[in-house]
Amino acid sequence: MDFTCTRQELLEAVNAVSRAVSSKVTLPILSGIYLETTDGILRLVATDMEMGIEYTLPVSVALQGATVVNARVFNEMVRRLPDGPVNFVVAAETAVLKVRYQRSEVTLNTMNPAEFPLLPTILDGDRFCLTQAQFKEMTRLVCFAAAIDESRPWFAGVFCDISPTGVNWVATDTHRLALLTTELPPESTVSERQVILSAKILADVARLLPGEDLPVQITFTQSQALLETGYLRVILRIIQGQYPKYQQVIPREHKGRLTIATKNLSEAVDRAALAALGKEGSNIIKLNVENDSLTIRANSPEVGQIYEEVIANIEGETVPIAFNYRYLQDALKVIGTEEIHLDLSATLLPGVLRGVGEERYLYLIVPIRTG
Amino acid sequence: MDFTCTRQELLEAVNAVSRAVSSKVTLPILSGIYLETTDGILRLVATDMEMGIEYTLPVSVALQGATVVNARVFNEMVRRLPDGPVNFVVAAETAVLKVRYQRSEVTLNTMNPAEFPLLPTILDGDRFCLTQAQFKEMTRLVCFAAAIDESRPWFAGVFCDISPTGVNWVATDTHRLALLTTELPPESTVSERQVILSAKILADVARLLPGEDLPVQITFTQSQALLETGYLRVILRIIQGQYPKYQQVIPREHKGRLTIATKNLSEAVDRAALAALGKEGSNIIKLNVENDSLTIRANSPEVGQIYEEVIANIEGETVPIAFNYRYLQDALKVIGTEEIHLDLSATLLPGVLRGVGEERYLYLIVPIRTG
Numbered sequence A, B: 001m002d003f004t005c006t007r008q009e010l011l012e013a014v015n016a017v018s019r020a021v022s023s024k025v026t027l028p029i030l031s032g033i034y035l036e037t038t039d040g041i042l043r044l045v046a047t048d049m050e051m052g053i054e055y056t057l058p059v060s061v062a063l064q065g066a067t068v069v070n071a072r073v074f075n076e077m078v079r080r081l082p083d084g085p086v087n088f089v090v091a092a093e094t095a096v097l098k099v100r101y102q103r104s105e106v107t108l109n110t111m112n113p114a115e116f117p118l119l120p121t122i123l124d125g126d127r128f129c130l131t132q133a134q135f136k137e138m139t140r141l142v143c144f145a146a147a148i149d150e151s152r153p154w155f156a157g158v159f160c161d162i163s164p165t166g167v168n169w170v171a172t173d174t175h176r177l178a179l180l181t182t183e184l185p186p187e188s189t190v191s192e193r194q195v196i197l198s199a200k201i202l203a204d205v206a207r208l209l210p211g212e213d214l215p216v217q218i219t220f221t222q223s224q225a226l227l228e229t230g231y232l233r234v235i236l237r238i239i240q241g242q243y244p245k246y247q248q249v250i251p252r253e254h255k256g257r258l259t260i261a262t263k264n265l266s267e268a269v270d271r272a273a274l275a276a277l278g279k280e281g282s283n284i285i286k287l288n289v290e291n292d293s294l295t296i297r298a299n300s301p302e303v304g305q306i307y308e309e310v311i312a313n314i315e316g317e318t319v320p321i322a323f324n325y326r327y328l329q330d331a332l333k334v335i336g337t338e339e340i341h342l343d344l345s346a347t348l349l350p351g352v353l354r355g356v357g358e359e360r361y362l363y364l365i366v367p368i369r370t371g
Helices: A007-018 A071-080 A132-145 A199-208 A262-276 A325-334 B007-018 B071-080 B132-145 B199-208 B262-276 B325-334
Strands: A002-006 A032-038 A041-047 A051-058 A060-063 A065-070 A085-089 A096-101 A104-111 A126-131 A157-163 A166-172 A176-183 A193-198 A215-220 A224-229 A232-237 A256-261 A284-290 A293-300 A304-316 A321-324 A339-344 A351-355 A361-365 B002-006 B032-038 B041-047 B051-058 B060-063 B065-070 B085-089 B096-101 B104-109 B126-131 B157-163 B166-172 B176-183 B193-198 B215-220 B224-229 B232-237 B256-261 B284-290 B293-300 B304-311 B313-316 B321-324 B339-344 B351-355 B361-365
Touching (some): A002 A007, A007 A041, A065 A071, A132 A166, A132 A325, A157 A199, A256 A262, A262 A339, B007 B041, B007 B051, B007 B071, B032 B071, B132 B157, B132 B199, B132 B215, B157 B199, B193 B199, B193 B232, B256 B262, B256 B304, B262 B284, B262 B304, B325 B361
Antiparallel strands (some): A002 A085, A032 A041, A032 A065, A085 A096, A126 A215, A176 A361, A284 A321, A339 A351, B085 B096, B096 B104, B176 B361, B284 B321, B293 B304
16 A cells, blocks of 8 residues: 555544544454555545444555554544655555655554455435535434433434435434424435434534535435445444334424523523532522513522523413423524524423424423422 | 622633632632622632632722622623623622622522631732743743642742842753743842742643733742732742752753754654553653754554654764653743754753753753663
8 A cells, every 4th residue: 555645635534534433442453444545545444333434535546455553543643744745655565554754754553454344335225315504403403302321222313204305303312302304305215214323423423524515415224324425424323223203292282482582591591500500409490481571490509599580472371380401401502593482381291492483493391390 | 798790890800719719628618709899899819728819800889898609609600691780789687699680680608708718918028020921931931840749849839049130930840840040120129039839820820811011029928929910919828848959950061962943843752752652652752863863763562663853953962862752742832932952961861952042941851761
């Protein structure tokens, strides 16, 4: 193997595939990045067997070949390379990668590329395209509502409820639920299908997207999903499990509707969250409607009492309700609209947040039973 | 107590004094910030008994008084306050601080201000002034060379060797030593004096200085040092102990001198540091002179071999020498000159770094005995 490129070109690729390198080393080969040169192309691959990332970039190739280098060492080294051309060579009879730049040379140990578990080739499957903006919106508005804990793996996933006209993306940790609908272009030929994909990996993939005009093509086989855009391919396992019937959880109507400036509510909830500080802190905030305002009360023996009053437009009948402030805060930070609706029906029924003028998204919070 | 100000005004003050709040709570009162209003002035004080910080700012005072609030809670609350005026009131008959803004109110628990250990008033002592730039330069170039470990507290300090014409600031962890000389203005009336001050606290204080034109006045009593600038007063304990005779450690001459572009050497050392990665990593880098270059070699069984060649101007006789890369890296990151001199005499004698054209600073590194 013999290729030449610059730090700048290589660094983005190494950073991208490094996300698939497991922090817990199981098989030593999985601590590596697979490098392969073919005609004018360098291909980098990393996988932790849950997901795999492949990145291709054009470089000047003098000799085709493959090797595997330790991901952490290679990442740190590329980061510290000087400006200008850098030459990477694995001589035929050796098992080391020589990295040459200016008058210096680093000789890195390598692993056997034949042992590296390459990503499967996926040609067939259900397939549709999103814009990068649609993909990023989905991860921003939905992924955070999934469970962190993976004891019930489907709750750590995003449920993708696909039909020929659009996709419902759902995530819930059973305390709150986010639902976004993305319309598919009329020429889509995808069939009805439900799959669950890791919320964490989807959010990671969104961070790798450069925000360009390239579409993200999504393909599902029986057990795997492939996300492709330009020079980037990500393969992940489909999570097996019975997802709850989310449509049954969402209230069809509401008795009262509050309309509030998102920023005002978000800042008030942030302050009410002060009551959660300290050892005896409480996550509970109590909401009520008094006159023309939403009031929020929180207290803790250590901190004291917090009383917030936020101007709101009130329609219908509302009820006092208590939430874990985190579930409200999480959604207020990502909803991009200037105002939100908070729809309430009863003290023990879920509240529903929607961005004003945004029909495609809703966020449901299960209340806390108090006093 | 009753005063009104804005978040912006208060936040800088709260952030500043918060640096003196101990993370380990010993006495509960030390987890607090003391607030006191006098005529048009709010005074904030915090202390962990090692250091104390006092910050004064002009506010609108309606009623004089004092209270103590939990530092973490108060800091978080101030950070989250909305724009606009905020009113802080301790009613005479209560022990809570009411914080009022817009239509909302936070009621914070307080502690008894009579229990708070206020900072001593220091009127007399040896005294001199530095500019803020001089103070910051000293902390940048010297403090990092002190020991982190406080088992021998004087090595965790900066030794201030004061004479009427100037101050020698010294820090060493016994593996390396930094020495900076600051000239004092001719009107200084300070007498000869040696004191040791915590390097960590000095570096913290430098971060609090706004970089304005105000001088920093430094006063030493028998057991304490007072640093004052504008609205900020910091009191710290003088560390007791016998500091080593630093002048005897510094080589008076050298056999060989290398002159090297600081950036080139710094980047080469960063790459040589790759050998330190991994469980069996090595911090040792070996320097040598070959032809017109400084060569740096490092290796580790896990990573591989690193060979760096840096163009250098070479005068006199040089010797191969080995250093812990960290000690070289630390200094190269803070020396601001474009080129540095590295003066060497023998494989087992210290190397000395100086910025080219910078006579006031030197940095000495004890070599490592190898092979």
